[in-house]
Amino acid sequence: MKLHLKRMPVFTFRAPSVISMLTVAALTISATFLCAAPVRAQTNSPATLECQANNNSNGYALGCEGTTPSGNVALNCQSPNPISSNGGIYVAIAANCSGTFTTGGTTVSNTLVFSIINVDANNGSITGSGGGSDTLAVNNGLSSVSATLQGSSFSLTSSPLTFVAPGGSINVTASVLGIGLVQLATHGETGSVSVTDAPLPIFVINAANIGASASALGLFNANLACGSSVTINLNQPFPIAVPLAICSGS
Incomplete structure (x- = not known):
């Protein structure tokens, strides 16, 4: 399905009318394609990691690998300080991972920089x-989503893949x-x-209030x-019509 925007003069476009048009397109496309792209049920099974901390030429390193019901996870951290280990819990100070x-x-790539990072291999x-x-972040060459959190703390679980920013901020670009x-x-x-697994990941953003800006074709x-939840x-x-439809209807 293509939106033949060129049939309408540019100067007659207004944001509400465009949003309404995209909303209709989203509903039509959803009805057509949902069966073609089923979403697999996501489990909450823990992801056990195999981690190893060692010293290298750049300081101290921590490497972890493991599997989840959806796939694999790998993490590499670098720190100028020794990395402690106690019962499968690793602590890195001033780490870049x-x-x-x-x-x-x-x-899905993950880049994190925090004063203190704890990795629970259990x-x-x-x-x-x-x-x-x-x-x-996800970039498949045609579409991309990047979600960045900033704040005094954060938590991330591998299965299901979720990160939480308590009292901080989250910015998502699609x-x-x-x-x-x-x-x-x-x-x-x-x-x-x-992040829900499917043929391509589905991002779900939740917060008390979500603000958004949108543009299409210039x-x-x-x-x-928006409301309290937006799905990309x-x-x-x-898929750009999905968050527009949710936002414009709230």
Whole structure:
């Protein structure tokens, strides 16, 4: 399905009418394609990690690998300070970490920098404190989603893949097929981003209030007031309409 925007003069476009049109398109596309892209049930089984801390030429390193019901997880951290280990819980101070999570055959990258990072190899959870940032991102060449949290602390679970920012902020950017761009933001309240496995990951953003801005084809820009949950579904042919529809209807 294509939206033949060129049939309408540009100067007649207004944000509400465009949003309404995209909303109708979203509903039509959803009815057509939901059966073609089923979402697998996500389990809450813990992800046990195998971790090893050692000293290298750059300081101290921590490497972890494991499996989840959805795929694999890998994490590598670097710190100028010794990394402690106690009962499968590793603590890195002033750490810089990068990781990957495979879900539904797609790789979700993870980049986190926090003053203190704790990795619990027993259940695959990662927590941070002392201030910093953490980013989950997917880029399959045609569509991309990037979710970044900033705050004094955070927590991340590997199965299901979810991160939570207590009292911090979360900013999410989605770009789909070069057609449009949506930016979602939560500030000063607890928010979370969870990733559901499917042929392509589905991002679900939850917070008390979510603000958004959207643009499409350079024809309009709109600031939207959303509800408490927004879903970005990369399995949709035009998934940019999904958050627009949710925001415009709240």
